[in-house]
Amino acid sequence: MPYKIDYLDGEVLEWSLTKEGVTCEHITDYTPSLYISAPSHDDLVDVRGFVTRLTEVVQTELEEWRTGWRHTPETVLRIDVDDIADVTSVASDLRGWDVPGTYKCYNVDFSREFRYCLETDTDPTPARTPSTLRIDASESELARGDGIRSLTVGDDSIEGSPAAVAETVASRVATVDPDVLVLSASSIVPKLFEAAPCNCNEYRLGRRPGYQRLAGQSTYESYGNVGHSPARYNLPGRAIVDESNTFLWHEANLSGLLDMVTRSRKPLQEAAWASIGNLLTAIQICEARQQDVLTPWNSWRHEQFKSANQLHEADRGGFIFSPDVGLHEDVHELDFSSLYPNIIVTRNLSPETVRCECHAEREDVPGLGYAVCEDPGYLPDVLRPLIEDRDAIKAEIRETDAPERRHELEGKSEAIKWILVSCFGYQGFSNAKFGRIECHEAINAYAREILLDAKAILESNGWRVVHGIVDSIWVTPMEGETQTPLPNIASDISERVGIRFEYEGEFDWVAFVPLRTEESGALTKYFGARADATDGESRYKFRGIEVRQRSTPPFVAETQKELVETLDHHRTPEAVCDVLQRRLTELRRSAVDPQELVVDNRVSKRRDAYSRATRNAAALERAAADGIEKYPGESLAYVVTDDEKRSRERVTLAHETPKTYDAAFYADLLVRAAESVVSPLGWRESDIREYLSEQTDTSLVRFC
CATH class of the missing domain: 3.40.1820.20 (B family DNA polymerase, thumb domain, alpha/beta motif)
Incomplete structure (x- = not known):
């Protein structure tokens, strides 16, 4: 099974890992394909006549495929092209020639290695665990106009002229012969080639000389946030993991990444740079291929008509209770296991099943009145194995004591978790290949009903809900009421809704933080002390406050942790502010690195x-x-x-x-972090500063 696919000089190179090393097979007869559908046979004849005149086209063939999940097979035109780059150019030529709306293109914008694996039914899972070698260069070195003069290969630092550094790196890579190069930034590749003492076509970091640039850098916007994707490069015979452009490598590990390789059919290098949505789409495309369904170039599923009431109900999103601001003792957390994916599976929610025409008279989705077809949907088929496998992995994690096996299992569990987290939101993404907004709305509607039903059952059994976020609920005992044991309630709710409701754990206390400028609670900011933390586990859980924000300096984050620990021991804002005063003094004396x-x-x-x-x-x-x-x-x-x-x-x-450093600036950050800790007790920034001022005045009087 090849773990890396290269396109070089008109050939495809399949690189496979063996116990002894690596093998390479040359494939000379591979031709990538795209597909065209048309309203009639005559239209297909017309488009076939056009594409056969294009120099990039090798051959064409009429075949039977389904152009949608609920479509019966129809005749489409398969177009085989000479080179991987010709797929998009031929599709663009067709778009320019086409009368708008007459022809639709399929299987166009697949990534290079994924396309090969999909079309040749190749599993890119490595036969053994790939070996890795890390190369790290600082931003300042990468910015040098005359080349890199210092970097790290593995545990060794290399310094010298750019040519000497490039030569040494190539020598180290050849000696170690890794299957994967883990780079701090992919721009290391062109920098080393530019500085190489030999010709670029002879210099070697891969298992053959030379390199390719696969994509240029780009800036994008996603959910209101601006992101940047650096340029991507390719080395023959080795996979590249760019640490500046990888999600799963950081959130899971190599085991989790390899698990996604198997599930998505995206080879290691592509799986490393792929977003979670990209991987989910690849898994869906694999499912579509198995069911003879083509993948549209552009999503064109229109939004169906909705009444005013339906629009109002559909636009509500998931349910979030308003948190009860303050510090609550004897708190218990319960969670639905993979709530949204399980709603999809248990309610058979899929783009082609929601608002189906065959059950138009039914009103299955609560509050929206959408019908849901009884025929199995493709999305549940995609998600069911992921849910079942993750449950099995988590069960094995609980049983194993072997550190290496646990690390491997945790990586797989995390990788699957992120796919399951994204599957719901991706249904509402306008560019999703198989997404549909009505499916997204139906999932939310079921989730709202389930959470409200769970709240009602908990309250009828003597428990007060202090907060709830989408799939999690926090409760404390109601005063004067008898409480049914939570495991019993969880079992009852699980049976009623058909989704496992789990007792997550007990907290000695949980503090829900108010908004900065209001008394109402911040929906996603809270922290607490676990009552059942085991050895090796953190006693404290933080969500949304400064310690969990990526921009927070380490000193501020560590101080906030200490403030929370102080609150745990003393439960007074004064004790917290005494610790804050000490850290402020340390800061103002320039005693902080x-x-x-x-x-x-x-x-x-x-x-x-x-x-x-x-x-x-x-x-x-x-x-x-x-x-x-x-x-x-x-x-x-x-x-x-x-x-x-x-x-x-x-x-x-x-x-x-x-x-x-500017001590005053960082003092403000410390005070802000302290406010997050003491605001559940009723203290705000003004109260903190007043207390600190009084303490300072008192200490000065002692020296008079």
Whole structure:
């Protein structure tokens, strides 16, 4: 089974891992394909006449395929092209020639290696665990115009002229012969080739000389956030994992990534850079292929008519209770296991089953009145194995004591978890290949009903709900009421709704944080102390507060953890503020390492697009002066050194090894973090500052 697919010089190279090393097979007769559907046979004849005149087209064939999940097979035109790059160009030529709406293209925008595996029915799962080698270069080194003079290969630091560094790296890679290169940034590849003492076509980091650029860098927007995708490169015979452009490598591990390779048919290199939505789409495309369904180039499923009441109900999203602000003792958490995926499976929700025409008279979906077909949907078929496999993996994790096996299982569980988390939201994504907004709305409607039913049952059994978020509920005993044991209630609810409702754990206390400017609760900000934490587990759980925010400096995050621990021991805001005072004193005496004060922010605009002198703008100016060009969606790490300035002197970049910091700026961050901790007890920033002022005045009087 090949783990890497290369397209080189008109050939396909299949690289397979063996116990002895690696083998390479040359494939010379592979031709990628795309498909065209048309309203009539005559239209297909017309389009066939057009495409046969294109030089990229090798041959055409009329075949029977389904163009949708509920469609019967129909005649479509298969178009085989000479090269992988010709698929999109031929589809674009057809779009320019087409009378709009006459022809539809299928199986067009697949990634390179995935297309080969799909069309040749190839499983890209490696036959053994791939070996890895890490190469790390700093941003400042990558920004050098004359090449990299310092980097790390494995555990070894390499320094010298750019040519010497490039030569040494190539030698180390050849000696180790890894299957996967884990790069801090993929731009290391072209930098080393540019500096190589030999010709670029002879220099070798892969298992053959040379390299390819697969895609240029790009900026995108997703759910209101700006992201950046760096350029992607390819080395023959080795997979690249770009740590600056991979989700699963960080959230799971190599085992989790390989599990997704098996499920998605995306080889290791592509699975590493793929988003969760991209992997889910690949799994769906594999399911479609098995059922002889073609994948549309563009999603064109229109939104069906809705009444005003349906629009109002459908646009509500998931259910979130308003949290009961404050510190609550004797709190218990219960969760539905993979609620949304299980709703999809147990209610047979799929784009082609929701609002089906064959049951139009039925009103199955609560509050919306949508019908749901009884014929099995493709989406439940996709998700059912994932749910069952994750349940089995979690059960084995609970039973195993072997650290290596546990690490492997946890990686697989995390990878599947992220696919299950995204499957619901992806149904409402406008560019989803097989998505549909009505399916998204139906899932939400069932989830709302299930959560409200669970709340009613808990309250009727003596438990008060203090908060609930989509699939989790926190309860405390009702005063003066007899409580039914929670495991018994959970079992009853599980049986009623057909989805496992689990007792997650007990907390000595949980604090729900209010909004900064209001008394009502912040929906996703809370923290608490577990009563049943075992050895090796953290006693504290944090959600939404500063310690969980990526931009929070390490010193502030660690201080907030200490403040929460103090609250746990003393339960008073005064005790928390006493610890805060000590950390503020440490900060103001310049006793904190500036590297512990690094702010890691994602920039949303290009440097010249900032109209105000923000900290990010100052950091971008400083980076540009150092030869580092940052794009929207990329991160900047810096220490604020003088927040009063509006020039680039306001900050110092982390790699510049800052020696000083603006104590007043970081003191404000500490106070803000402390407010999150004591606000459930009724204290706000003004109360904190008043208490600190009184303590300072008292301490000064002692010295008079």
